Amino acid sequence: MNPIICELNKKQKDNHNPVNRPIFGTLEWASSNANFINGCKHDCKYCYSKSMAIRFKRKNKNNWRNEQVRHNCFLKNYKKIDGTIMVPSSHDIHPDNLDFALKFFKKVLLPGNNILIVTKPHILCIKAICDKFSKFKDRILFRFTVGSSSSKVLNFWEPYAPPFEERINSLKHAYYQGFNTSISCEPMLDNNVGSVIEETEPYVTDSIWIGKANALIGRLRINGVIDKQTMDKANVLLNWQSDENILKLYKKFKTNTKIKWKESIKSVVGIEIPTIKGLDI
Numbered sequence: 001m002n003p004i005i006c007e008l009n010k011k012q013k014d015n016h017n018p019v020n021r022p023i024f025g026t027l028e029w030a031s032s033n034a035n036f037i038n039g040c041k042h043d044c045k046y047c048y049s050k051s052m053a054i055r056f057k058r059k060n061k062n063n064w065r066n067e068q069v070r071h072n073c074f075l076k077n078y079k080k081i082d083g084t085i086m087v088p089s090s091h092d093i094h095p096d097n098l099d100f101a102l103k104f105f106k107k108v109l110l111p112g113n114n115i116l117i118v119t120k121p122h123i124l125c126i127k128a129i130c131d132k133f134s135k136f137k138d139r140i141l142f143r144f145t146v147g148s149s150s151s152k153v154l155n156f157w158e159p160y161a162p163p164f165e166e167r168i169n170s171l172k173h174a175y176y177q178g179f180n181t182s183i184s185c186e187p188m189l190d191n192n193v194g195s196v197i198e199e200t201e202p203y204v205t206d207s208i209w210i211g212k213a214n215a216l217i218g219r220l221r222i223n224g225v226i227d228k229q230t231m232d233k234a235n236v237l238l239n240w241q242s243d244e245n246i247l248k249l250y251k252k253f254k255t256n257t258k259i260k261w262k263e264s265i266k267s268v269v270g271i272e273i274p275t276i277k278g279l280d281i
Helices: 003-015 048-055 095-109 123-132 134-139 151-157 164-176 193-203 216-222 228-240 243-253 263-269
Strands: 084-087 114-119 140-145 180-185 208-210 259-261
Touching (some): 084 095, 123 164, 134 140, 140 164, 164 193, 180 193, 243 263, 259 263
Parallel strands (some): 180 208
16 A cells, blocks of 8 residues: 555544544645654654654654664555645654655655655755756745744754754755745744744745644653753743734734744634645645
8 A cells, every 4th residue: 555645544543533623733734744764863852753652652762863764665656646745744854864765755756746845954955855856846845944043942942953054045945946945933942933034034935834832841741851941941932922922923924925824823813724634724
């Protein structure tokens, strides 16, 4: 069976969502997702995928960074499916797994699929992807995760991921190569979202998504990141993301047509939450 379909079906079975249930998470962006690695070298403190892997005993807090390639993903034939496929959704792309990423993207793209590449970008990887898939640029949308314009802040929450400057350079490269580009500022990692918007908007062809840090304290505890400094910073972050401040943020940027709001913000400001997967609105 196509591993994309297999993974999607498993996710649907696990969630057992009723009809017309509001959409959140990766399903706001894509109708399905696909991954080729277990674990993630970036090891972000707030990582949802890590917390789920620990909860279901697929990994633990100490070996999450030890990536394992899902070799079966490279043995199957992929078919054209409806909607956009988000790749990856539970790990990231970096120089150490780049060769696998390029092979995987090719297998997914060749049948005619549209893909959303979500990553905390390494410039080496983005250059390689752009070079190899220039003929597929009409079916690729990059979404670079930038939760802060401060490399110091990024390094605290995402200690093994690239600094802000490298992410911006990656965005510029993809933009100037003619690819469709977008930004995910989810989670917002400080109270200076305006700086992220200002720095990235000139090189964004699609959208800038903004979202809160969901279930932050619970995920930090599951992930084993419970030192006082992290918990103190987490509580500051949650105070910044109070309903009052979210309403102010929405009022400030609601007329910007490139800004889109994740479910965590839609629910606060009164925007209707879609019930159809992958609308990317």
